[in-house]
Amino acid sequence: MQVLYFGWVKSRIGISKETLSPPLEVTNVVTLIDWLKGQGDGYAAAFNDAASLRVAVNQEVAPLDTVISDDDEVAIFSPMTGG
Amino acid sequence: MQVLYFGWVKSRIGISKETLSPPLEVTNVVTLIDWLKGQGDGYAAAFNDAASLRVAVNQEVAPLDTVISDDDEVAIFSPMTGG
Amino acid sequence: MIRVQTEDFDIGAEITRIGADNTEIGGLASFVGLVRDYAGDEKISAMTLEHYPGMTEKELFKLETEARERWDLQEVLIVHRYGRLKPGDRIVLVVTASAHRKASLESCQFLIDWLKTKAPFWKLEDRESGAKWVDSREQDTVAADKWV
Amino acid sequence: MIRVQTEDFDIGAEITRIGADNTEIGGLASFVGLVRDYAGDEKISAMTLEHYPGMTEKELFKLETEARERWDLQEVLIVHRYGRLKPGDRIVLVVTASAHRKASLESCQFLIDWLKTKAPFWKLEDRESGAKWVDSREQDTVAADKWV
Numbered sequence: 001m002q003v004l005y006f007g008w009v010k011s012r013i014g015i016s017k018e019t020l021s022p023p024l025e026v027t028n029v030v031t032l033i034d035w036l037k038g039q040g041d042g043y044a045a046a047f048n049d050a051a052s053l054r055v056a057v058n059q060e061v062a063p064l065d066t067v068i069s070d071d072d073e074v075a076i077f078s079p080m081t082g083g
Numbered sequence: 084m085q086v087l088y089f090g091w092v093k094s095r096i097g098i099s100k101e102t103l104s105p106p107l108e109v110t111n112v113v114t115l116i117d118w119l120k121g122q123g124d125g126y127a128a129a130f131n132d133a134a135s136l137r138v139a140v141n142q143e144v145a146p147l148d149t150v151i152s153d154d155d156e157v158a159i160f161s162p163m164t165g166g
Numbered sequence: 167m168i169r170v171q172t173e174d175f176d177i178g179a180e181i182t183r184i185g186a187d188n189t190e191i192g193g194l195a196s197f198v199g200l201v202r203d204y205a206g207d208e209k210i211s212a213m214t215l216e217h218y219p220g221m222t223e224k225e226l227f228k229l230e231t232e233a234r235e236r237w238d239l240q241e242v243l244i245v246h247r248y249g250r251l252k253p254g255d256r257i258v259l260v261v262t263a264s265a266h267r268k269a270s271l272e273s274c275q276f277l278i279d280w281l282k283t284k285a286p287f288w289k290l291e292d293r294e295s296g297a298k299w300v301d302s303r304e305q306d307t308v309a310a311d312k313w314v
Numbered sequence: 315m316i317r318v319q320t321e322d323f324d325i326g327a328e329i330t331r332i333g334a335d336n337t338e339i340g341g342l343a344s345f346v347g348l349v350r351d352y353a354g355d356e357k358i359s360a361m362t363l364e365h366y367p368g369m370t371e372k373e374l375f376k377l378e379t380e381a382r383e384r385w386d387l388q389e390v391l392i393v394h395r396y397g398r399l400k401p402g403d404r405i406v407l408v409v410t411a412s413a414h415r416k417a418s419l420e421s422c423q424f425l426i427d428w429l430k431t432k433a434p435f436w437k438l439e440d441r442e443s444g445a446k447w448v449d450s451r452e453q454d455t456v457a458a459d460k461w462v
Contacts, residue, residue: 006366007436008447015320024354056434075366082394082408082433083267083347083406083426090220090288091299099174139286142221158218158286164244165285166198166258166278166415178326181346189351196344197419198329203337254336268457271423272344278415303349311417 001070005046007078009015009053012046023069029055029064029074047076054079084153086115088129088136095129104153110145112138112157116164130159137162167228167242168226170217174227175259184241184263191240193267195274197260203253206298211292213220213300215248215257215274222246223288225285233277234261237269276313315390316374318365320397323407332389332411339388341415343422345408351401353448361442361448363396363405367433370394373433381410381425385417393427394433423462431458 004017027034033053036043047053050064056075057066068074087100103110109115116136121127130136139158140149151157169175176197185194201213230242241263251257262279264270289300325346333342335457349361378390389411399405408425412418437448 004366006364006434010364011438011447056366056369059366059372061432075369077366077434078436078447080434081432081437081448081450082435083429083432083455087218089216089286093216094299139221142218142224144284149252158221160218160286160290161299163283163286164289164300164302164306165283165287166281176326177329178324181325185346185348185402187402189349191348191363192350194346194348195422196329196346197415198333198342198344199415200333200339200342201337202340202413252332254335259369266352267345267347268427268453271426275419275423278419305416 001032001068001074004073004075005077007080009077011047013042026068028067029057029062029076032068032074033064033076036068052078084115084151085156087156087158088160089158090163092129092160096125109151110161111150112140112145115157116147116150116159146161167244168230169245170219170222170226171245171247174247174256175245177256180243180245181261182224183281184243184261188240188263190265191263193285194261194263195267196262196268196275197258197274197278198256198276199258201251201255205293205298208243208293208295209229210252210253211294212252213257213292214250214290216288216290217246217248217312221266221286226281227313229277229280229284232280233273235272236276237262237264239264239273242277244281246281246287246301248287256308279306279309279313282306315392316371316378317391318367318370318374319393322395322404323393324372325404327406328391328393328407329409332391332409334426336388336411338413339411340413341418342357342409342411343415343418344410345422345426346404347426348404349399349401349403351406353439353446356441356443358401359442360398360400360430361405361440362398362438364438365394369434372459375430377425377428377432380428381421384411384424385412385419385421387412387421390421392424392429394429394435396435412424427454427457430454448459 243261245259260272391409393407411416
């Protein structure tokens, strides 16, 4: 599974992109985030404020309960500030 | 009194500007227009549709009942179409 | 700033000049009005704009002042041409600049809405059927009244 | 048309190109977003925009499509820069063209409102006190929701 981070999510984790093989209990974005929180302090800090997180699955904005699998590209980021 | 015409008012009258010495009964723009109507067919045609006429006195938009005197610059025109 | 002129204007140069050396500007909104080649079903070969020298400058200045009172603007530019124009020619340019986008976008729309009904210009179209003065449009009055 | 690029753009050239050879256009509205030199009380020395390659182009294309569905537009152009910018630098250009001014003015405002909250860009400011990601603003969400 390709996972990308942008904005302060990226800054806190310290990397912009990684290929992950999460365990079977990771079925949607919420459970992915829960699992990532245990991977280090940077992840815990990045995902601390769940209400401020935004998600895209396969480059489309998606809700946190979107079902994901190994073939998906998942992006987790702070609110977008374009324009 | 300087009197200017613009838009289709000008086209119908055939001139853009004239210096007039109206009679004493001309005290405001309404009475000026009434008097001008008697000055020829062009004037009559120009001022036929009173509701469509717009007026400026001394280069400020003004209502038809604005009091005017010989020192004033009066403009009578069709609705403005700027922009 | 306001200008009434027969010459064309350079949109990029005007907008760039307004933005230059002012790093407090976050948003620049602009509108350009152009001569179309038709009116209703009829082709137009040219459009002659006449205006009321003296009053025009005063009215445009009033519009600029009104916009600056209503919004927090860094810059305002209105350039309005008169004389004989061809389809595709530029007629008017409005540029507004503000720290945040809302003020520039709203004031730009306000200025062009009020220019339509309050600036002493008149447009004579050369149509296939002859010369015709452009009528004021009911929707322009509605758009202008929205800001009262 | 949409473009995502690091290079600057030439406002006048972009607007003029859109208007060229299309005499059905009566109104061209545009908006340019610029880097300001302050945020709140703090000076900003630079702003780095990052984006999500792939998704950005898709989202901008969706925005263009949405604008064309809502308004009768002759042309739409969105140019959005990314990378490291200095105060006064241009960030984004939106240009819309229509027969009558209302469609171009409204759609230009719509596009910039939606770009603020729907385009996958993130802004990192170099402040005196250190690097800071720009927060989304509540009023941007309100402005975007107005068009829903």
